[in-house]
Amino acid sequence: MLRKSLVALLCALFPLFSAWADDADPTETRYIRDTLAQQGLEKGLDKNPELIKQVEEFRKDKLADLALDAAKSDGMPDFSARAEELYEARKDSQYSLPLRLRVRIIEMALPTGKENDIRQQLADIRSRIADGKLDFKDAVIQYSESPERRLTDGDSQWFAKGEKVDAIYDAALKLDAEHPLSDV
Numbered sequence: 001m002l003r004k005s006l007v008a009l010l011c012a013l014f015p016l017f018s019a020w021a022d023d024a025d026p027t028e029t030r031y032i033r034d035t036l037a038q039q040g041l042e043k044g045l046d047k048n049p050e051l052i053k054q055v056e057e058f059r060k061d062k063l064a065d066l067a068l069d070a071a072k073s074d075g076m077p078d079f080s081a082r083a084e085e086l087y088e089a090r091k092d093s094q095y096s097l098p099l100r101l102r103v104r105i106i107e108m109a110l111p112t113g114k115e116n117d118i119r120q121q122l123a124d125i126r127s128r129i130a131d132g133k134l135d136f137k138d139a140v141i142q143y144s145e146s147p148e149r150r151l152t153d154g155d156s157q158w159f160a161k162g163e164k165v166d167a168i169y170d171a172a173l174k175l176d177a178e179h180p181l182s183d184v
Helices: 002-023 026-042 049-073 080-095 115-130 136-143 147-152 166-173
Strands: 100-103 157-160
Antiparallel strands (some): 100 157
16 A cells, blocks of 8 residues: 555656656766665666566667667668568559549530530630730639539639549640640
């Protein structure tokens, strides 16, 4: 009972001591640790079976670390080439994501018989955007019939091949800083 109370008291005081120790001078911390260790030795706490078990486990861990370091320096095989080989074999299936594009799109339905009118309207919008008379985002909000337009307020969308019509994906692939607008 006394041992459990002492452990509970130490557990309660440990956060206070550790917070104080963080601010304390390292020499003071070492002095306190050494003083407490000396008191533990005087009380025979170094004979505690749990302490002996923990020290032995710590010793084994450190010996294993040292043995590994020694094996590395003594010519342990280099597995870098094998790791590179495994990466190359798996990179397409496990480490690569499909190309995703981010563009703004004005989508309009092409009802039968009105294809030319819609194409002409899109060409007019394109020329106004190219001349700087109309902002593309505003054009998307005003003219696009795409359901995503309402979700993104006309902002650009990310998509991969197969998520949009292939013609849109192919046209988006050709865009760059010099040619920021696709053809209708």
